[in-house]
Amino acid sequence: MLGYAALVVILAEGGLSTRWRDIRPAVPAAAVLATAGVALSVGITAVGAHYLVGLEWRSALVMGAVVSSTDAAAVFSVLRRVPLPRRLSGLLEAESGFNDAPVVLLVVAFSDLGGGGGGLWSGGWAGGGHAWYVLVPLMALQLAIGLGVGLAVGRLGELALRRVALPASGLYPIAVVALTVLAYAAGALAGGSGFLATYVAGLVLGNARLPHRPVTRGFADALAWLAQIGLFVLLGLLVEPSDLLRDFWPAVLVGAVLTLVARPVSVAVCTTPFGQRWREQALLSWAGLRGAVPIVLAIIPVVAGVPDSDRIFHIVFVLVVVFTLAQGPTLPALARRLRLGGEAGAGVELDIESTPLERLGGFGHLLTCAVPRRSRMAGVEIAELRLPAGAAVMLVVRGGTGFVPAPSAVLREGDELLVVATEPVRDEVERRLLAVSRGGRLVGWLGGRGSTGVRRGAGH
Numbered sequence: 001m002l003g004y005a006a007l008v009v010i011l012a013e014g015g016l017s018t019r020w021r022d023i024r025p026a027v028p029a030a031a032v033l034a035t036a037g038v039a040l041s042v043g044i045t046a047v048g049a050h051y052l053v054g055l056e057w058r059s060a061l062v063m064g065a066v067v068s069s070t071d072a073a074a075v076f077s078v079l080r081r082v083p084l085p086r087r088l089s090g091l092l093e094a095e096s097g098f099n100d101a102p103v104v105l106l107v108v109a110f111s112d113l114g115g116g117g118g119g120l121w122s123g124g125w126a127g128g129g130h131a132w133y134v135l136v137p138l139m140a141l142q143l144a145i146g147l148g149v150g151l152a153v154g155r156l157g158e159l160a161l162r163r164v165a166l167p168a169s170g171l172y173p174i175a176v177v178a179l180t181v182l183a184y185a186a187g188a189l190a191g192g193s194g195f196l197a198t199y200v201a202g203l204v205l206g207n208a209r210l211p212h213r214p215v216t217r218g219f220a221d222a223l224a225w226l227a228q229i230g231l232f233v234l235l236g237l238l239v240e241p242s243d244l245l246r247d248f249w250p251a252v253l254v255g256a257v258l259t260l261v262a263r264p265v266s267v268a269v270c271t272t273p274f275g276q277r278w279r280e281q282a283l284l285s286w287a288g289l290r291g292a293v294p295i296v297l298a299i300i301p302v303v304a305g306v307p308d309s310d311r312i313f314h315i316v317f318v319l320v321v322v323f324t325l326a327q328g329p330t331l332p333a334l335a336r337r338l339r340l341g342g343e344a345g346a347g348v349e350l351d352i353e354s355t356p357l358e359r360l361g362g363f364g365h366l367l368t369c370a371v372p373r374r375s376r377m378a379g380v381e382i383a384e385l386r387l388p389a390g391a392a393v394m395l396v397v398r399g400g401t402g403f404v405p406a407p408s409a410v411l412r413e414g415d416e417l418l419v420v421a422t423e424p425v426r427d428e429v430e431r432r433l434l435a436v437s438r439g440g441r442l443v444g445w446l447g448g449r450g451s452t453g454v455r456r457g458a459g460h
Contacts, residue, residue: 038099041263066298146197158205228292247318286331291320377440382409
């Protein structure tokens with residue numbers, strides 16, 4: 001239960017921190033990787049675990065499923081220093097978010113195979129010793145239900161949080177995380193994948209224009225780190241140190257099959273139809289880092305009484321540690337070697353925090369944002385923002401000093417803007433600020449409407 005709770009928090013944070021604009025072009029390829037790619041990885045890894053390590057087929061399939069999920073947090077913590085093209089970073093992020101739910105279903109299904117009805121799924125659709133050809137459509141149905149529940153909870157939560165002014169700003173992050181937990185519960189009760197529902201609900205809420213978005217993301221990130229730390233501590237408590245040396249070389253063999261055969265084959269088969277070049281496929285293959293998720297999944301076969309489950313657990317521990325240490329430090333160098341550095345301005349994103357003005361009954365909002373590095377908003381005059389009527393740049397903070405900007409005041413990197421907007425134009429103001437940050441002063445010039453949205457004052 002503790003492992004599942006931690007996994008829910010990790011998936012919720014993954015959804016909240018994912019930008020839909022970045023992953024949208026990669027969703028088809030990521031969906032194929034997260035389903036067909038996972039199946040290929042599981043099959044190839046299971047063959048290696050059976051013939052090289054000596055696990056029986058059921059245990060080998062469980063092993064292949066446990067280690068087949070990639071970890072977004074591990075990948076992007078390493079790749080932050082090497083910005084990638086958006087088509088590649090978006091694919092990595094989307095795949096790591098999508099593949100957790102199918103992998104959980106596979107691990108539980110394989111753990112329950114041959115269980116005679118007493119397994120973890122004995123009370124559900126896919127339990128009780130159903131044949132594999134029955135499990136496949138049932139798992140697809142569970143994923144579809146989880147997707148629908150996640151979308152519903154996310155959209156309803158967005159509508160509620162945008163229209164209800166909570167009594168304290170600190171309640172917004174708690175409310176958002178609570179909604180993702182609600183999505184898990186609703187998805188599970190509906191007979192679907194609660195984990196997919198959690199991720200999708202987080203994705204919807206993370207890309208909605210909610211109050212206190214940066215604070216909410218920071219809160220979820222802190223919770224996810226605590227969950228991952230707790231999972232590694234839990235794994236350490238369950239591991240028998242005397243068994244680690246015995247299972248070291250089997251773990252290396254399984255990890256080598258997974259990293260050097262299963263992952264490259266699944267990436268090549270699943271991404272070639274989408275036009276991925278061999279350089280990109282090579283980086284995608286090496287970037288399949290494993291993190292906290294296999295820790296949770298390795299506990300499932302132990303609970304289900306799978307043969308050699310203790311050995312699987314120790315192999316997973318060694319595999320995660322050894323191959324994370326081997327792949328992580330070499331990823332930036334490989335990205336540079338393959339000449340896959342991101343395009344200029346890649347990764348630039350304007351974070352806008354919206355705070356309801358309670359004394360105006362929620363009909364006014366204070367928007368704050370800082371001009372990031374490489375943003376095309378730098379060098380733009382206040383008047384060139386062309387904010388709609390009903391919005392005004394009230395203050396610019398530069399170097400710890402605030403001033404009321406004149407229309408001719410020029411923005412610089414690091415400037416913090418305070419914009420007041422009425423409720424009817426808040427969304428339009430956010431879209432305009434984001435557009436200028438990405439495209440510069442001339443973006444949307446034709447057909448642009450609205451006032452300059454400034455107050456007359458002393459400029460800098």
